[in-house]
Amino acid sequence: MKITSNIKLTAIVGLIIILGLIGQVSAQTVWLDELDLSAATQGWGVPMKNKSIDNKTLTIAGKTFERGFGTHSVSSLLILLEGKATVFTAQVGIDDEVAGHEPASEFELYGDGKKLWSSGIMRLGDAARPCSVQLAGIQKLELVVADGGNGNYYDHADWADAKFETTGVTTFKTYNPVASEPYILTPQPSAAPRINSAKVFGVRPGSPFQYLVAATGDRPMTFSASGLPKGLKIDTQTGIITGSLSKAGTFEVTLGAKNAKGKAGKKLRIVCGERIALTPPMGWNSWNCFAGEVSADKVKRATEAMVKSGLINHGWTYINIDDFWQNHRDSKDQSLHGKLRDEAGNIIPNTRFGDMKTLADYVHGLGLKIGLYSSPGPWTCGGCVGSYGYEKQDAESYAKWGFDYLKYDWCSYGGVVNGMPDNDPYKVSSLSYNGGSQLATAIKPFKLMGDYLRQQPRDIVYSLCQYGMSDVWKWGDSVSGNCWRTTNDITDTWASVKNIALDQDKSATYAKPGNWNDPDMLVVGTVGWGNPHKSKLKPDEQYLHISLWSLFSSPLLIGCDMEKLDDFTLNLLTNDEVIEINQDPLGKEATCVQTVSELRVYVKELEDGGRAVGFCNFGSDIVDISYKDFEKLGLNGKFKVRDLWRQKDISNIRTQTGELMLKVPAHGVVLYKFTPVK
Numbered sequence: 001m002k003i004t005s006n007i008k009l010t011a012i013v014g015l016i017i018i019l020g021l022i023g024q025v026s027a028q029t030v031w032l033d034e035l036d037l038s039a040a041t042q043g044w045g046v047p048m049k050n051k052s053i054d055n056k057t058l059t060i061a062g063k064t065f066e067r068g069f070g071t072h073s074v075s076s077l078l079i080l081l082e083g084k085a086t087v088f089t090a091q092v093g094i095d096d097e098v099a100g101h102e103p104a105s106e107f108e109l110y111g112d113g114k115k116l117w118s119s120g121i122m123r124l125g126d127a128a129r130p131c132s133v134q135l136a137g138i139q140k141l142e143l144v145v146a147d148g149g150n151g152n153y154y155d156h157a158d159w160a161d162a163k164f165e166t167t168g169v170t171t172f173k174t175y176n177p178v179a180s181e182p183y184i185l186t187p188q189p190s191a192a193p194r195i196n197s198a199k200v201f202g203v204r205p206g207s208p209f210q211y212l213v214a215a216t217g218d219r220p221m222t223f224s225a226s227g228l229p230k231g232l233k234i235d236t237q238t239g240i241i242t243g244s245l246s247k248a249g250t251f252e253v254t255l256g257a258k259n260a261k262g263k264a265g266k267k268l269r270i271v272c273g274e275r276i277a278l279t280p281p282m283g284w285n286s287w288n289c290f291a292g293e294v295s296a297d298k299v300k301r302a303t304e305a306m307v308k309s310g311l312i313n314h315g316w317t318y319i320n321i322d323d324f325w326q327n328h329r330d331s332k333d334q335s336l337h338g339k340l341r342d343e344a345g346n347i348i349p350n351t352r353f354g355d356m357k358t359l360a361d362y363v364h365g366l367g368l369k370i371g372l373y374s375s376p377g378p379w380t381c382g383g384c385v386g387s388y389g390y391e392k393q394d395a396e397s398y399a400k401w402g403f404d405y406l407k408y409d410w411c412s413y414g415g416v417v418n419g420m421p422d423n424d425p426y427k428v429s430s431l432s433y434n435g436g437s438q439l440a441t442a443i444k445p446f447k448l449m450g451d452y453l454r455q456q457p458r459d460i461v462y463s464l465c466q467y468g469m470s471d472v473w474k475w476g477d478s479v480s481g482n483c484w485r486t487t488n489d490i491t492d493t494w495a496s497v498k499n500i501a502l503d504q505d506k507s508a509t510y511a512k513p514g515n516w517n518d519p520d521m522l523v524v525g526t527v528g529w530g531n532p533h534k535s536k537l538k539p540d541e542q543y544l545h546i547s548l549w550s551l552f553s554s555p556l557l558i559g560c561d562m563e564k565l566d567d568f569t570l571n572l573l574t575n576d577e578v579i580e581i582n583q584d585p586l587g588k589e590a591t592c593v594q595t596v597s598e599l600r601v602y603v604k605e606l607e608d609g610g611r612a613v614g615f616c617n618f619g620s621d622i623v624d625i626s627y628k629d630f631e632k633l634g635l636n637g638k639f640k641v642r643d644l645w646r647q648k649d650i651s652n653i654r655t656q657t658g659e660l661m662l663k664v665p666a667h668g669v670v671l672y673k674f675t676p677v678k
């Protein structure tokens, strides 16, 4: 017996030694750059192997590195470790190639959803910080570069010399947990008429009135409007109501639409007073697709596509020209060369545009409205001429040409504050935010233009663009603003959309009819800022994006090439029940009322006593739960529940006893409307 157990003992010890040796022999280094980095999502550009985002040698504070992952904040890379990595090491920092700017990022490591390490905020010139993290037992690792508080413009972030020690495996899988196949949810509109335009419309006394009865259904269709106040008339063929109202007042009108398949009616409340944009503006803007390449011809074609695609029948209205309709200070492009202003100081559009009034008339003639763009500084962000010193003339030109919307972008005003109005904001980035954090300075230029706009004999929606400085939502209304950007520019990446979405609660209570928080334009369809490509957002991310922007009561401005609308994008933008949530006359903005791990539940109160609820999954795993926390949604009694994307009632539930089975895809959404049942 004794001998046998000794033999056993020796065998076990031997085995342990052998295993130990194998372990030592097979312990292996796996470099991060050996993995498939294309699964990473990032703020801008493509994930780079052993190079920086601009395809240069990785360089942090003067030190170069041969290996590593060059990315752009906000960035995320998911790696499946399955417990087979022991340690991760790297040198992290901002790449020197962004000299002249003020990037700030934070590098973070998450293991199975828990934060394992953070670099703290890193700025340009900071020496590379060493990262060394034990990983024993970790299944899923996420490498994150988060925004360090500067709005992540120039954050070229390097994971240099990044590598794993492993238990013997020679590689790891990276993954993106979100499905890539587009799928259609919105049912086709019926052949019978349905009126989709907003239920309330604001106009000032004396201003030209234009409201289109937007309706889906077979053509020909005839329109009617009973109870129209004196001064207004409807074109029964086109459904466009025009005229003007001389006195303030509220008027209840009944709209009608009729075709061979049936008829539809809808109430419209016209409020003639001082407030306009009583529901969030909906339309298109040229920047996210054409950027500096915009022209009158492209704008006309976008207008025509808005009509031809049928989007006009769902309430999409504005055709907004962004930067580059003016002449440029020093562009090599001949079409941007020209006199900036005439002798009287009136702005002269560049030769790509020519006569702005003709363009505005054309857009109005098709039942749509038109907007444009300027800056309170001497130069726009793109270096075209701004309105500084000519605010009055510019407001008058816009009105004379017949424009309905102005986006007014801070840009070079930082130089004015600094006493250096000639400085180009793109060349001296530190100037571009200068003064924006001092309340009086932040307000001044927007108030000036706001006052001039209000003096014009037409209604011009006033959109403030200054990226949320000095809590613009607290004072935007006092300068006659109708909407204001709450964040820096959006890009077509998950990181950007998520970042912006998570940052909206702060301003939510300030939204109301005539005042909207603007988390920037929609990044669906073919976008690209002059470099067209399909939005990098996955289908579920796009459903989440549109759902959230609807819940947020945000302006809905399509940023894509309107001539390249694919079925998926068109379907995404034509769900009338989703749009109705955005256009609800009560004008409340949803906030997050509950967080269950990475599922955030957003609730928006609606005029009819119902609630729109977005179950928004920001995590990388499907959420599959039975949900019962109805009181958290502000619901009591009995409710009808409707799936808005599928336009289907799903159940009647009693809040006391009911439960909802929820399946929310990774980076996706379930959007329901709860309506009280009497």
Ligand code: GAL
Pocket (backbone or CB within 6 Å): 287, 322, 323, 380, 381, 382, 409, 411, 465, 488, 489
């Ligand atoms: C940015 C603005 C963009 C676009 C651009 C034009 O400041 O946020 O939306 O308007 O300027 O140069």
